[in-house]
Amino acid sequence: MEIRKISDNVWEIPREGEMKVPAVIYASARLLEAVKRDMTLMQARNVACLPGILRKSYTMPDAHQGYGFPIGGVAAFDLDEGIISPGGVGYDINCGVRLLGSNFTEKDIEGKRRELLAEIFKEVPAGVGKGGVTKLNRNVLKDILAEGASWAVGNGYGTPEDLERTEEQGRMRDADASGVSERALERGIPQLGTLGAGNHFLEIQKVTDIFDRETAETFGVHSKGQILVMIHCGSRGLGHQVATDYIEMMTDKCGIQGLPDRELVNAPFRSPLGQRYYRAMCAAVNYAFANRQMIAHWVREVFARVLGTSEGMRQVYDVCHNVAKVETHVIDGEERRVCIHRKGATRSFGPGRREIPAAYRDVGQPVIIPGSMGTASFLLAGTPGAEDLSFSSTAHGAGRVMSRHEAMRRFRGEKIRDDLSRQGVELKFTSWRGVAEEAAAAYKDVDEVVRVSHEIGLSRLVAKVAPVGVMKG
Amino acid sequence: MEKYHILEHTADGKFQAFGATLEEAFGNAALAVASLMWDWRKVEANISYPVGVEGHDLKQLLVRFLGEIIFLFETKSFILGSIEELKISARTGRLGLRARFLGDSVSDRYELHGGVKAVTYHDMKIEKKAGRGYVIQAVVDM
Numbered sequence: 327m328e329i330r331k332i333s334d335n336v337w338e339i340p341r342e343g344e345m346k347v348p349a350v351i352y353a354s355a356r357l358l359e360a361v362k363r364d365m366t367l368m369q370a371r372n373v374a375c376l377p378g379i380l381r382k383s384y385t386m387p388d389a390h391q392g393y394g395f396p397i398g399g400v401a402a403f404d405l406d407e408g409i410i411s412p413g414g415v416g417y418d419i420n421c422g423v424r425l426l427g428s429n430f431t432e433k434d435i436e437g438k439r440r441e442l443l444a445e446i447f448k449e450v451p452a453g454v455g456k457g458g459v460t461k462l463n464r465n466v467l468k469d470i471l472a473e474g475a476s477w478a479v480g481n482g483y484g485t486p487e488d489l490e491r492t493e494e495q496g497r498m499r500d501a502d503a504s505g506v507s508e509r510a511l512e513r514g515i516p517q518l519g520t521l522g523a524g525n526h527f528l529e530i531q532k533v534t535d536i537f538d539r540e541t542a543e544t545f546g547v548h549s550k551g552q553i554l555v556m557i558h559c560g561s562r563g564l565g566h567q568v569a570t571d572y573i574e575m576m577t578d579k580c581g582i583q584g585l586p587d588r589e590l591v592n593a594p595f596r597s598p599l600g601q602r603y604y605r606a607m608c609a610a611v612n613y614a615f616a617n618r619q620m621i622a623h624w625v626r627e628v629f630a631r632v633l634g635t636s637e638g639m640r641q642v643y644d645v646c647h648n649v650a651k652v653e654t655h656v657i658d659g660e661e662r663r664v665c666i667h668r669k670g671a672t673r674s675f676g677p678g679r680r681e682i683p684a685a686y687r688d689v690g691q692p693v694i695i696p697g698s699m700g701t702a703s704f705l706l707a708g709t710p711g712a713e714d715l716s717f718s719s720t721a722h723g724a725g726r727v728m729s730r731h732e733a734m735r736r737f738r739g740e741k742i743r744d745d746l747s748r749q750g751v752e753l754k755f756t757s758w759r760g761v762a763e764e765a766a767a768a769y770k771d772v773d774e775v776v777r778v779s780h781e782i783g784l785s786r787l788v789a790k791v792a793p794v795g796v797m798k799g
Numbered sequence: 800m801e802k803y804h805i806l807e808h809t810a811d812g813k814f815q816a817f818g819a820t821l822e823e824a825f826g827n828a829a830l831a832v833a834s835l836m837w838d839w840r841k842v843e844a845n846i847s848y849p850v851g852v853e854g855h856d857l858k859q860l861l862v863r864f865l866g867e868i869i870f871l872f873e874t875k876s877f878i879l880g881s882i883e884e885l886k887i888s889a890r891t892g893r894l895g896l897r898a899r900f901l902g903d904s905v906s907d908r909y910e911l912h913g914g915v916k917a918v919t920y921h922d923m924k925i926e927k928k929a930g931r932g933y934v935i936q937a938v939v940d941m
Contacts, residue, residue: 364809390809393921393938417917417940454836454914457876512874523914524941563873566917566940570866573920578855588858588920729807730913730941759912 327367329358335387335782339367344375349383352716354778360727360770361389369396372586376401378408378595380657380664384716386671387778388725388770392416394589397670400719402655403595405663410600411592412576412607414667415650417569419607420614421560422493422646423694424622425705427546428629429638430553432532432794442530442632443754443795449624450528452521452799453756462515470518471503474612475644478619484626484641488619490683492644493673496615498608498651505606506564507571513563514613519620523760523799525723526559527699528621530795534702537787541689541707545642547789554791555639556703557621558696559799560648561614568610572603595665604650604665611649618644642705643692647672647722653681655717666717674720674785676710693785695776698724698769699761700746700753702792704776706785720784721776724769733768734759746796755798764798800932803831808938812915813922816935821857824925824933825864825896826882832865832939833879835913836872842880842909844901851897857925860887860894861937865918867900876905915939
């Protein structure tokens with residue numbers, strides 16, 4: 327496969343064979359070496375062959391191989407000629423990140439850190455097979471699928487301002503729960519309000535660097551040492567089941583002939599099945615928004631109990647990084663509605679977009695990029711330039727470079743905990759093996775991912791944070 | 800014969816399962832999936848669930864069969880220890896699988912060490928090797 331260097335951080339696989347458009351890879355030379363070792367580039371090329379794809383098949387700096395589409399893949403499709411694909415969204419629909427601000431400093435929580443984390447660990451169910459504390463019936467679940475985070479706010483979890491500061495205001499209005507199977511509902515009922523396991527986490531963080539003071543202040547980040555809380559999780563078993571169900575249905579209805587990978591299965595966006603998937607996916611997106619809304623509320627309750635107040639714990643923002651949406655983008659100078667897939671990629675709208683909360687409209691959308699366990703995370707802002715570069719998309723995290731199996735063999739959970747403890751990071755978890763699997767060394771260097779995203783202009787750096795307390799599922 | 804072998808995969812769980820017969824390979828694939836979440840060897844056979852799935856082809860049959868392990872775990876807190884009476888049949892272009900899952904409920908006695916959330920078609924292979932029986936390869940989302 328030919329890979330052409332366009333500039334220092336931009337590479338292109340030129341159009342050839344079945345490709346309808348070229349594939350563009352945003353990566354430093356070092357990050358490119360990592361993606362060459364797995365199937366990422368072939369997967370980006372495969373996406374470029376799908377019907378109705380517009381402009382280019384994009385790959386973000388944190389890309390690694392996924393199923394069908396690469397993780398870190400961005401592709402927009404024409405609404406009439408194009409497709410929608412569960413493999414372009416990912417199994418964990420609306421896996422995403424929420425960031426809460428606070429008026430607390432590192433000093434304020436000194437001596438209370440362990441207690442805070444222990445209390446959060448009690449309030450927020452986490453780990454494999456861990457059920458929620460919320461009693462749900464099928465009808466309530468259907469309301470949640472229709473209303474997302476606004477259901478949660480309506481039921482006492484958080485404030486209306488949280489909704490303003492959430493992508494899609496915490497609710498995709500195209501959701502239709504009737505396309506969500508019984509199996510998916512059954513998996514969703516016990517898991518609402520739970521963090522889950524795998525790479526999902528909840529962190530108490532402190533601000534270590536501010537790169538753009540004005541934007542940071544607009545986002546509610548005002549000083550070094552300020553305490554923030556980051557929540558990373560998704561739609562749990564419900565979202566996975568929606569993906570599984572529609573991959574099956576599309577395989578049956580649309581076939582897999584000519585697809586190099588069965589996970590690329592898709593349906594025309596306008597077809598009944600394409601629309602059914604889109605609406606069921608929106609319902610799963612809403613479940614995940616409600617999930618993070620509830621967890622954020624419990625975190626505030628713990629802070630209020632332990633520190634006397636949770637005032638000032640305003641939400642910075644909540645982003646989804648596994649999703650398909652209908653958005654307006656400029657293609658060849660013309661505004662068009664397209665179906666954009668972001669799989670392991672974060673929306674990065676620049677200033678002026680009406681989808682951004684009014685308070686942020688002058689500076690661009692907050693972009694939250696979590697690091698791996700125990701490493702830094704970043705707050706960035708969307709850029710005007712990202713529109714042309716990537717349909718306003720940027721990286722979503724560090725991206726794995728090592729298998730869970732290898733990480734488990736190479737690292738010991740106990741050692742990781744001790745190392746983190748020496749760095750001043752408190753760790754609470756449910757499984758030693760889970761800790762080893764999520765070792766920072768199993769991931770790409772998030773600093774490099776963010777630096778490259780910033781240099782290319784996919785998003786711009788605002789602030790850097792470091793964990794002081796980590797809770798792992 | 801080795802029942803299964805866990806392989807390297809960047810993000811998730813990948814394995815190969817073996818069997819003299821297709822049925823045996825399917826059963827061992829189920830144990831491979833269980834091994835990514837708990838130690839199935841330690842699970843007592845206190846509960847049983849009948850399992851029945853259908854598929855257009857072997858791959859779909861496998862995805863649906865292994866999906867039952869995840870579904871029973873998440874909705875019934877059931878952890879799989881062994882499989883009995885596994886039968887695969889073909890009838891007018893449709894494949895069917897019936898089996899009995901034996902295992903126990905989640906409790907403090909069992910350590911859970913990973914969550915398998917979906918079975919994918921990615922890099923999936925179901926092959927008959929001359930003289931070596933069947934080899935199944937699959938990747939699961941964790």
